[in-house]
Each structure stands twice: as C-alpha cells, then as structure tokens.
Amino acid sequence: xxxxxxxxxxxxxxxxxxxxxxxxxxxxxxxxxxxxxxxxxxxxxxxxxxxxxxxxxxxxxxxxxxxxxxxxxxxxxxxxxxxxxxxxxxxxxxxxxxxxxxxxxxxxxxxxxxxxxxxxxxxxxxxxxxxxxxxxxxxxxxxxxxxxxxxxxxxxxxxxxxxxxxxxxxxxxxxxxxxxxxxxxxxxxxxxxxxxxxxxxxxxxxxxxxxxxxxxxxxxxxxxxxxxxxxxxxxxxxxxxxxxxxxxxxxxxxxxxxxxxxxxxxxxxxxxxxxxxxxxxxxxxxxxxxxxxxxxxxxxxxxxxxxxxxxxxxxxxxxxxxxxxxxxxxxxxxxxxxxxxxxxxxxxxxxxxxxxxxxxxxxxxxxxxxxxxxxxxxxxxxxxxxxxxxxxxxxxxxxxxxxxxxxxxxxxxxxxxxxxxxxxxxxxxxxxxxxxxxxxxxxxxxxxxxxxxxxxxxxxxxxxxxxxxxxxxxxxxxxxxxx
Amino acid sequence: xxxxxxxxxxxxxxxxxxxxxxxxxxxxxxxxxxxxxxxxxxxxxxxxxxxxxxxxxxxxxxxxxxxxxxxxxxxxxxxxxxxxxxxxxxxxxxxxxxxxxxxxxxxxxxxxxxxxxxxxxxxxxxxxxxxxxxxxxxxxxxxxxxxxxxxxxxxxxxxxxxxxxxxxxxxxxxxxxxxxxxxxxxxxxxxxxxxxxxxxxxxxxxxxxxxxxxxxxxxxxxxxxxxxxxxxxxxxxxxxxxxxxxxx
Numbered sequence: 001x002x003x004x005x006x007x008x009x010x011x012x013x014x015x016x017x018x019x020x021x022x023x024x025x026x027x028x029x030x031x032x033x034x035x036x037x038x039x040x041x042x043x044x045x046x047x048x049x050x051x052x053x054x055x056x057x058x059x060x061x062x063x064x065x066x067x068x069x070x071x072x073x074x075x076x077x078x079x080x081x082x083x084x085x086x087x088x089x090x091x092x093x094x095x096x097x098x099x100x101x102x103x104x105x106x107x108x109x110x111x112x113x114x115x116x117x118x119x120x121x122x123x124x125x126x127x128x129x130x131x132x133x134x135x136x137x138x139x140x141x142x143x144x145x146x147x148x149x150x151x152x153x154x155x156x157x158x159x160x161x162x163x164x165x166x167x168x169x170x171x172x173x174x175x176x177x178x179x180x181x182x183x184x185x186x187x188x189x190x191x192x193x194x195x196x197x198x199x200x201x202x203x204x205x206x207x208x209x210x211x212x213x214x215x216x217x218x219x220x221x222x223x224x225x226x227x228x229x230x231x232x233x234x235x236x237x238x239x240x241x242x243x244x245x246x247x248x249x250x251x252x253x254x255x256x257x258x259x260x261x262x263x264x265x266x267x268x269x270x271x272x273x274x275x276x277x278x279x280x281x282x283x284x285x286x287x288x289x290x291x292x293x294x295x296x297x298x299x300x301x302x303x304x305x306x307x308x309x310x311x312x313x314x315x316x317x318x319x320x321x322x323x324x325x326x327x328x329x330x331x332x333x334x335x336x337x338x339x340x341x342x343x344x345x346x347x348x349x350x351x352x353x354x355x356x357x358x359x360x361x362x363x364x365x366x367x368x369x370x371x372x373x374x375x376x377x378x379x380x381x382x383x384x385x386x387x388x389x390x391x392x393x394x395x396x397x398x399x400x401x402x403x404x405x406x407x408x409x410x411x412x413x414x415x416x417x418x419x420x421x422x423x424x425x426x427x428x429x430x431x432x433x434x435x436x437x438x439x440x441x442x443x444x445x446x447x448x449x450x451x452x453x454x455x456x457x458x459x460x461x462x463x464x465x466x467x468x469x470x471x472x473x474x475x476x477x478x479x480x481x482x483x
Numbered sequence: 484x485x486x487x488x489x490x491x492x493x494x495x496x497x498x499x500x501x502x503x504x505x506x507x508x509x510x511x512x513x514x515x516x517x518x519x520x521x522x523x524x525x526x527x528x529x530x531x532x533x534x535x536x537x538x539x540x541x542x543x544x545x546x547x548x549x550x551x552x553x554x555x556x557x558x559x560x561x562x563x564x565x566x567x568x569x570x571x572x573x574x575x576x577x578x579x580x581x582x583x584x585x586x587x588x589x590x591x592x593x594x595x596x597x598x599x600x601x602x603x604x605x606x607x608x609x610x611x612x613x614x615x616x617x618x619x620x621x622x623x624x625x626x627x628x629x630x631x632x633x634x635x636x637x638x639x640x641x642x643x644x645x646x647x648x649x650x651x652x653x654x655x656x657x658x659x660x661x662x663x664x665x666x667x668x669x670x671x672x673x674x675x676x677x678x679x680x681x682x683x684x685x686x687x688x689x690x691x692x693x694x695x696x697x698x699x700x701x702x703x704x705x706x707x708x709x710x711x712x713x714x715x716x717x718x719x720x721x722x723x724x725x726x727x728x729x730x731x
Contacts, residue, residue, distance in 0.1 A: 430534075435571045437555040438531055438564075439585035439641065440592070449584070453575025453624065 028088035033081050035059065038187055041087045045156045045190075048163060058176035058186030065180045074342045074371070076286065076313050084219045084250060086188045129154060129193045129209045141205065150234075151196040152207050155223055158194035165196055169227055173256040173292045173321070181252040181288040181315075185221045189254065192222035197232040199261065206463050208237035211251075219250040226268070230261025230297060235463055238270045249275075250286045251311075255318075257293030259300035262324065266293060267303045269462055274310035279368075281340030284312025291318035292348075295327035295356075303330035305461045308343060317375065319348030322356035322387070329358040332458040337370025337402070346376035346407075351384035351417065360391040363455050366402035373405040380417040387417040395425040396454050398447070484509045484649055484680040485530075485550075490541035492529045499525040501705035502541070507649075510677040514691055514716065515684045517702035518724045523684045524568060526702070527653040530682075531565040532558050545649065559585075560592035562648030566638040566655050573625040578637070579607065581625050582644060589645055610643040614670040632663035639670040650674070650681045656690040668693030688720040 029040050038059055042052040067079070128141075129152065145152050151162060158166050176186035193209040211222060228234055238255075251274060257266045268291075277284025287310070293302035304318040320329030331347035349358035364372040378389045395404030406423050428450055436446035452459070459467050490503040499522045507513050517523050529536050530543065532555035543550040550558060573581065586606075587597040598606065607621065614636045626634050635655055642650055652671065656664055671681070671694050683694055691699070691713065699715040700707045703724065709715065 429571065431571045432573055434531075434533060434555065435567065436573070436581070436585075438559050438567075439581070439645065440556055440559040440588040441585055442556055442588070443554075445584065445588070449576055449581065450573060453573055456575035 028085050031083050031085045033059075033084070033086060033188070037086055041188060041190065044087065044089075045159070047156075047159060050167065051159060054171070054176075055187050055189075058183050059188075061176055062180070062183035062187055065183060067180055074313060074315070074344050074373070076342070079250060079286065081184075086219060086221070087190055089190075129207075145203070145205075145207075148201055148204070149198040150201060150203055151194065153194055155189075155192040155194050155225065158225075162194070162196070165227065166194065166225065169225055169256065169258055170223075171256075173258060173294050174254050174290050178290060182254050182290040185223065185252050185254045185290070188219075189221045189223040192224045192253070194224070195226040195234060195236060197226075197228045197234045197264075199229040200231045201229075202232065203234040206235050206237055208239065210239045219252065221251075222253045224253070224255040226255075226257045226266055228257075228259050228261070228264040228266050228300075231263045232261070233265045233267075235267040236269070237463060238268070239273070249284075250288070253289045253291075255289070255291040257291075257302055259293065259295045259297055259302055259324075259327070262297035262299060264295075264297050264300045265303075266301070267463075268293070268305070268318070270304075270306040270308075272306065272308045272310050272314070275312075276310050276339060276341050277312040279339050281312065284341075285310065287311035287314045287316065289314075289316040291316060292321070293319070293329070294321040295324050295329065295353075297327070298324045298353075299326040299328075300324050301328040301330070303328075303332075303461070304347065305330075305332040305458065306334070306345075307458070307462070308333070308335040308345060311343075312341060314341075314343040314345055316345050317348050317377075319350065319377075320358065321350045321352060322358065322384075323352045324356075325353040326355045326357075327353060328356070330461075331358075331360045331362070331376075332461045333362045334365070334455045334458045335363070335372055335374075336365045336367070337372045338367040340369050342371045342373075344373040344375055346374045348377040349379070349389060351378075351380045351387040351389070354383065354385045354387070356384055356387045358387075358389045360389070360393070361457050362391075362393045363458055364393070364395040364404050365398065365451055365454070366395065366404050367398035369401045371403045371405070373407065375407045375409075377409040377411070378419055378421075379410075380412040380414060380419065382413045384414060385416045387414075389417075389419045391419075391421045393421075393423045394454070395423075396451065397425065397427045398451075484511075484546060485682075486544040488542050488544075490526075490529070490543060491539045492525060492536045493539055494525070494536055498539070499536070499705055500529065503702075503705075503707060505700065505707065507680045507682065509680055510675075511697045512675065512681040512683060512694065514694075514696035514699045514713075515682060515702050516686070516688070516699060516716065516719060519686070521702045522705045523686075523702055524653055527565060527651045527682075527684055530558075530651060531555065531563060556588070559645075559647075560589050564642050564645060564647035564650045566635075566642060566650065566652045568653040568655075568657060570626045570629075570634045570638055572627045572629075574627055576625050578621045578623060578625050579603075582607075582641060585641075586645060606644065610640060613643050613673055614640045615666055616640045631658040632660070632666075635659060635663065635667055636670070639667050639674075643670065643674060648679060650679065652681065652683045652685075652694075654684055654686060656685055656687065664690065665693060688716045691716045 029037055035056060038055050042055060142152060174182050176183050195207055197203055211220065226236060257268060259266055274285035274287055295302055302320045308314055318331060322329050329349050333345065335343045335345050337343045346362060347360055360376060362374045364374055366372040372395065374393045376391065378391065380387050391408060393406050397404055404425050408421050410419050412419060432450050433446045436449060437443055485507040487503050487505040490500055491498065492500040503526060515523055525536060529538060538551055583603045590597055616636050620633060626637060629637060655667060659667060683696060696713055699711055699713060701709040
C-alpha cells in the first residue's frame with residue numbers, strides 16, 4: 001500500500017522536465033573574468049563608452065568585495081569565478097529582419113518549452129522577449145506595442161535605440177555597490193529586457209521574458225529594467241529553465257523597477273524553474289538575484305509575485321522602496337525546496353513616505369531534504385508617518401528531513417506606523433491526506449491539493465497564464481485561483 | 484455486500500479488534516453500539532484503510548473483493564464511504580473543487596464520463612437540498628470554519644453526491660443538537676434505497692430512533708458480544724452495556 005511518506009517522497013523527487021540541451025553553435029568568450037573580457041563583451045554588443053566605463057567601475061568595485069557567506073542554512077561549494085564563461089551567444093546565421101528568420105533550432109527550443117515565438121500562435125495577451133544564454137533572440141509584438149508608445153525590447157537594443165532612458169535609470173535602484181552579485185552583474189551583464197510605459201498608458205498585454213540557459217560552463221547575468229510613468233500600468237512575467245548538468249551554473253541577475261510618476265503601477269511575476277540539481281545535490285543553478293523596485297510617485301504601486309521551485313540554491317529578496325506618499329508595496333511568494341535544494345528568500349520593504357503600505361505573504365514548502373528560509377526586512381523610516389505593514393509567513397513541511405526557518409527583521413523609527421507579523425509552521429497532515437483519499441483521490445493528488453490550497457493566496461495574485469504554469473510546476477491542480 | 488471474518492487489528496502493540504465476524508447484505512443498515520474504547524472507531528478505520536492500524540488476522544470481502552488489499556482510494560472508488568467523526572479542514576481548497584475532483588476520480592474508476600463544471604454544479608444543487616447545505620458553505624474551503632453540525636451535514640452531502648455502495652457513519656450523531664440530528668438522519672434515510680448498505684456506529688440509542696437499523700450489534704472488548712434486531716438498542720438504553728456483558 002502507498003503510505004503518506006512514500007507519496008511525499010514521490011512528490012518530492014519528480015524529475016526535471018526541461019533538462020535538454022540545444023545543439024547550436026555558439027559565439028563565446030573564453031572563461032575567466034578580467035577587464036579584457038569586459039571590454040570584449042562591451043565591444044561585441046557595440047556599446048557606447050559610458051556603458052563600458054560603468055561596467056569597469058563595477059568590476060573594480062567587485063574586486064574589493066568578499067563573496068557573502070553568512071546564510072546560516074545555506075551551504076554550497078565555492079564558485080571559481082575564473083572558470084565561468086561570461087558571454088555565450090548562439091551564432092546568428094544572418095541578420096534578422098523579422099521573427100520568421102529566427103534560427104529554427106532556437107525556435108524549436110522555445111516551442112519545446114511552451115513558448116512559441118510566432119505571434120499568431122501565441123495567446124494574443126502576451127508579448128515575449130526570449131533570452132537564450134547571453135542574448136535576446138526574439139521579441140514578439142514589438143510593433144503593436146510601439147504604436148502605443150510602449151517600448152519592449154532586448155536590453156542591448158535599448159542601449160542602442162534609447163540610450164537616454166537607459167542611462168537615466170540604469171543602476172538607480174540597485175547601484176553597482178549594492179552587493180557582491182549585483183556588482184558582478186553590473187560588470188558583465190549581457191542581455192535582458194527593457195520596458196518603458198509612457199504616461200497614462202495601460203499596457204494591453206502581459207509582457208514577458210523567458211530566460212533559457214543552454215551552453216555549458218556559462219553564467220547568465222541578465223539585467224531587466226522597467227520604467228512606468230505617471231498613471232501607467234504594466235504586468236510583467238518572467239520564466240526560467242536550464243538544461244540538466246552535473247556542474248553548478250551561476251545565474252546572477254539584477255532587476256530594477258521604477259514607478260516614476262504618481263499612480264504608476266508595476267506588477268512583476270516570476271516562475272523560476274532553473275535546474276535544481278539531481279537528487280543527490282549534484283549540479284543545479286545558483287540563483288543569486290537582486291530585485292528591487294522604487295515607488296517614486298504618490299500612490300504608485302509595485303507588486304512582486306514569485307513562485308520559486310527550481311535552482312540548487314536561491315538567494316533573492318525582491319524589495320520595494322516606498323518613497324511616494326501613499327505608495328504600496330506587495331510581495332507574494334511560494335518557495336518549494338525538495339531534494340537537496342536550498343532557498344533563502346524574502347523581501348525588503350523600506351517605508352520612506354507617509355501613509356505607505358506594504359503586504360507580505362510568504363509560503364514556504366519544504367520536502368525531501370530541502371531547506372527553506374524566509375528572510376524579510378520591514379523598515380519604517382522617521383518620515384513614514386502612518387505607514388503600515390502586514391506580514392504573513394507560513395511554512396509547510398512534507399516529511400521529516402527538511403527544514404523551514406523564518407527570520408523577520410523589523411525596524412521602526414516613528415511612532416505612528418504599524419507593523420503586523422504572523423508566522424506559522426505546519427506539517428502536512430496525515431489526517432488531511434487520509435480524508436482526501438477516502439473520497440477517491442490518489443495519494444499524489446491529495447498532497448498536491450493540500451499544497452495548492454496552502455499556496456492559494458499567492459497563486460491568486462498571478463496572471464492567469466502563469467497561474468497555470470505554477471500549477472503544473474507544483475504538480476497540483478488549479479483550485480479556483482483564477483477568476 | 485460486506486463480509487468480515489475473524490478480524491483482528493492492533494495499534495502499535497495494543498490489540499483492539501479481537502475477532503470480528505459480521506455480514507452485511509445489500510440494502511441492510513447495521514448499527515454498531517458499544518462503550519468507549521470497545522473498538523468501534525477502529526473497525527471503521529480498518530474498513531476505510533486508515534494506516535494507523537495493523538490487521539493481524541482475518542479477512543474482509545467487499546463485493547467479492549479482498550478489501551484489505553486495496554489502497555484507501557481504491558476502496559473509496561469501489562464504493563466504500565466513511566462519514567468521519569471529526570471531519571478535517573483543508574485550508575484553501577474549496578468544497579466544490581475538492582468534491583468535483585473526488586467525484587470524477589470515482590466516475591473514472593466506474594468507466595463513466597467525467598463531469599464538467601456545469602454538469603457538476605447541477606448535480607450539487609440537487610444534492611444539497613437533501614441536507615439543507617447553503618451555497619455559501621460549498622464555496623468555502625473544506626470544513627474550514629464550519630460549525631460541528633455543518634461539518635456533519637457536509638459529510639452526508641458528500642455521501643449523497645458520491646453515491647457509495649457501502650457507507651460507514653462513525654458517530655455521526657456526536658455533537659449534534661436535536662434539529663441537526665434530524666436533518667442528518669433525514670439525509671441518510673433518503674439514501675436508503677434497498678441496495679446501499681450502511682454501518683452506523685454510535686454510542687447512543689438516540690440516533691437509531693431516526694435511522695432505524697435492520698440489525699444491531701454490541702461491540703465490547705474488540706468483539707461482537709451480542710446481535711439482535713432494532714429492539715436491542717432499546718434494551719441497551721434501559722439496561723446499559725453491563726446487561727449485555729459489555730462492561731469491562
């Protein structure tokens with residue numbers, strides 16, 4: 001007979017579905033990191049001098065830093081930064097004039113991942129920028145969006161076509177001095193997406209970037225920058241996968257969101273499914289990411305929603321600086337660790353302006369020998385009169401070899417603000433599993449349904465397409481999270 | 484329908500069931516009564532496949548199949564339904580969503596087409612009348628924030644919806660006031676159709692005024708010590724379990 005324990009084991013040891021490799025010729029730089037490599041990357045991308053200087057400054061700063069090693073529940077083998085390939089691009093067969101000319105191999109790769117690059121095949125509600133290793137290979141619906149004044153393109157294209165915007169906002173939320181991995185990214189970042197939503201425009205479709213690491217021995221260092229002007233709205237989605245390999249690969253991204261004007265709104269959703277390594281913890285992506293947004297405008301709003309299921313080690317704290325009076329920051333997170341995966345994730349909400357509000361809902365699920373840590377900071381500065389925060393951190397344990405940890409940091413510097421924090425840890429109930437199975441559900445479906453119910457508050461925040469993907473990822477059914 | 488032969492079961496080292504023999508024919512309603520600790524709930528748990536119990540001896544045939552070899556969900560799909568004494572809460576999972584998944588798993592097993600959302604809701608509407616369950620409760624997460632009475636009504640509603648062949652009611656009357664008891668009993672009686680069999684487990688005779696059994700058994704010390712017709716329940720009410728050798 002199936003026991004609850006074996007069900008949980010099965011649930012926790014599902015195979016990774018996106019582990020294939022695309023055989024494609026790559027134009028790559030030799031492994032290693034030095035000023036020459038940075039100059040080469042910059043030259044390959046035809047960048048202006050100011051950007052090369054910006055990279056070099058970041059690199060020189062990075063050299064002065066020590067890799068952080070302070071997470072109590074995260075351990076991993078040292079990274080040899082001189083063995084990583086910092087730039088690898090599929091060799092273009094010719095110059096692309098339109099989407100139909102994308103290399104069939106690449107097209108096939110994204111189709112296999114469920115991301116068709118044909119506009120007519122896409123659900124019309126989503127525009128995609130497809131990033132393969134170090135470069136963007138295609139962006140859909142660019143023309144249609146441009147008619148409304150929306151810019152959605154590869155980061156390197158933005159550097160060429162809209163240098164004034166890039167220069168104004170690049171590093172304005174996450175400076176190169178922010179942390180070790182942000183400095184590294186600033187020095188070697190290759191591609192990513194750029195979005196600009198002009199005043200008063202509500203972006204009519206979801207914008208999304210799909211990141212794929214393919215080449216062996218490379219790292220992916222993308223940079224995403226989203227700028228929303230007064231009264232505008234955009235919903236942006238990010239998805240990630242990588243082939244199955246025995247060695248660890250580094251993904252160190254930086255994402256900056258800027259809600260510039262009053263009432264601007266940015267909703268940013270991530271489904272992260274990088275290769276987690278095998279059941280013994282061999283291989284997998286180190287996902288060390290810095291994501292931050294700033295609400296400059298009054299009543300502006302930034303909302304992060306993340307579903308983190310992949311990567312061997314995840315380290316990320318998408319945060320919001322609430323500068324504009326009445327601005328709102330939100331963080332909704334589901335993090336699942338199984339096998340030997342480790343995740344240390346949470347958020348930082350920095351309340352600067354008056355009447356600012358933040359909401360944090362974090363759901364951690366640990367299975368197998370997974371270690372799941374919530375680490376969050378809520379900071380109320382002196383001027384943040386009447387600011388409010390509500391935090392809720394729930395952990396669910398599947399099995400008895402995994403761990404869940406919660407570290408909420410709270411700093412309040414004024415007397416009128418209010419911070420609420422709730423936390424819970426529960427073990428998946430054998431009584432619950434028995435109840436559902438007694439009604440005819442398989443043990444696996446029962447576990448899936450309970451986990452899904454546990455995550456519902458977060459799934460509800462995802463755009464529909466992603467809710468479907470998240471559901472598939474957790475191997476659970478959707479359970480009314482949509483609509 | 485159900486044939487239990489010399490059933491022994493234990494929890495860890497403690498033997499709870501010590502040789503149960505019981506045959507229930509199609510359409511029959513049997514009541515099992517007995518003092519606390521006599522093994523009533525253990526019997527229900529063993530039949531449904533709860534993994535806390537270890538069967539050490541005996542066999543159970545259900546519609547000709549060896550019930551004890553089947554997984555919990557296989558038993559459910561074959562038509563064994565347990566109305567829980569303490570229905571559990573499943574946060575974040577709505578009642579209707581859960582029940583549609585359950586019903587479709589059972590229908591699939593029976594070789595019937597799965598129901599889409601529209602067909603399912605129509606069926607739900609019909610069945611909720613039986614136990615006067617409000618729409619609002621159906622949309623709420625399974626049993627979350629339900630009163631004791633609502634939980635028990637929800638169990639009977641599920642029973643009506645899933646149309647099992649054999650129902651075990653484990654102390655369904657516990658914690659119910661007289662009005663709720665009547666609603667639950669009416670629901671159960673409506674499901675007596677001459678084919679469906681039931682095993683009603685209860686501590687008190689009161690429930691059997693509403694759900695009138697064909698047979699009554701007294702369980703004590705892990706064995707059936709006395710069997711009889713519905714009048715046996717009244718005797719117990721008057722004389723207590725001591726009179727039938729049930730005291731320990």
